[in-house]
Amino acid sequence: MASGAEGESMSKGKILVIDDEDIVRLSCSRSLVPEGYELKMAKNGPEGLKMLEEEAFDLVLTDLKMPNMDGIEVLGTIKTKWPKTDVVIVTGYQTVETAVKAIKLGAFDYIEKPFTPDSLIATVANVFRIRNG
């Protein structure tokens, strides 16, 4: 599990990645950590929510389609319990309907798989730019 090499004070922000696919989590980590974000990983929804209970995150990147609990449910819980935490939906199965549903439920944005490091960095940077005013 990769985590930020820099100290918390140096971190651009704390990001939780929830995805059942190792390669996606790894891709996020390899793209975002060099950009100065502190990343933590969860393999599924319940695990991600448990980590959220333990510590605060600025942003959650969650997959939409996962076993046990899907991204929409994770999003709903986060928006109820930690409204200050932003959520970006990562999906390989994007449809207009689910995107609209996600945005309605309070997701900040969504990003389609397969994404490039640049597009992921741009999306995340956008979140923090807005958060930091």
Place this chain on the structure above:
Amino acid sequence: MLVKKSFNSLTGKLILAIGTLMIAGSMLFWLFLFKYQEKELIASSVKYGYSFVDYIKNSTRYGMLTDQGILIQQTVEAVGVAEGIQNIRIFNSKGDVAYSSDKKHIGTSLDKNSAVCLRCHSSSGPTKDTPSWTIAKGEQYRLLNIVQPIYNEPACYNALCHVHPKTQRVLGIVEADLSLELLDHSIKQQGMAITVYVLAFSIVISGTLCIIIWNFVSTPLTMLAQGMRKVAAGDLDFKVTISRKDEIGELANTFNTMSDELRKAKNERMEWGNTLEKKVQEKTEAIHRAQQQLIHSEKLASLGRMAAGVAHEINSPLTGIVTFGHLLRKKFPEGTEDREDIEVIIDQANRCSTIIKGLLGFARATTADKAQTNINDVLESSLNIVKNKADFFNIKLSTNFEPSLNMVKADAPQLQQVFLNMIVNASDACEGKGAITIATSNVHDNGHDYVQIEFRDTGYGIKDEDLEKIFEPFFTTKPVGKGTGLGLAVSHGIIQEHGGKITISTKIGEGTSFFIWLPALKERA
């Protein structure tokens, strides 16, 4: 044979009947006329005869009163030579011939049973003394026999000769035989003339009747019979050309109406037979089409389900390839062979991503969120997306939209996907140059209203063998890497989901038209 046929014909029978009646009637008429005329002529002859006998009596009166026998005889002889006088005899009261125009008869006496005597005297004595006449057959002509008594009168019984006593009532009789030659001749002549007239009249009437019946009955009836034979043989277009206002004309009209009705009935029956066959064929084709569509839909649905699963599974590893490809690329300076290799990996990963997106189209085609949509608007927004793309710079894009286009119930984003696909396909077909025309119109087919969208390009056209497979998933004629072979399959699925259809009209070397038909709502744009 001809004669027998002629007599069997209506004309023959009518002429025979009318001729017979005419001749019989004429004969009867002739007979009555003849009898009447004869009676009249005889009556006048008798009258003449009486006058003649009176004349004899008057001529001989002086001779008788003076009892001059020679004078009487001379007078009788002189009168007896007149034309038409056969014989004059004066009998005394004993029945002896006292004077005669023929001297040979003088002195002869009559038998009491002779016809002359019996006229007044029966065997029992005198019955009547009225003058009478009879007609007897002569040698050549008939003879009129007039008998008149000479009655006693004061001049007779007071005469000096005192031949007759006062008590004798009848002194004798005068008998004259008058020839009826003229009368007979006249009757014969008249009879002949009447017969000739009657015959001539009968012939003229029969001839006229023959012509009338021939023209007014026989000919039209023959035409009708001929018409009926033709109709019976199946020639229902045959018309009898009799334009008259009588019963025959009415019959001809009725016949023509009948053959017309028969023709109509026959045509209707044939048409019904033909349309039945056509309808059965159409239904069979429709069932076949429906089966094909069902198979296609099922194929698409299962492919969609599979695609959704595969897409999800593949997108994650693709994310890895793309991410690490990009990360790796940064480590090699631009222009090196290693960097180019990495770029190939990234490009191919992107291609995989495009294929996956296409596959996902199937999953989406099966569900649609439909609302009242103006197709012209969807086409406009689709054109706005593509028109600034480099691929369209050298293509003449023109539109011909129906301003009062019917609305359709549709999922606009899905239709946009279809329209974009059609436009991109048309541009690919044009190979960067040529013209694309997009037209909309309201069409009416088989009792239903549709909105038709036509995408016409001036490309190469589609080969027959490709046309069969054009809607099959993964079928493409585009160069490797350019098309996924899913665009038309997805479009087909979406249009089918909307209750519409896609048809193609293509000509090699001239171009292709794709027609999309969507069921129209009653509302207009």
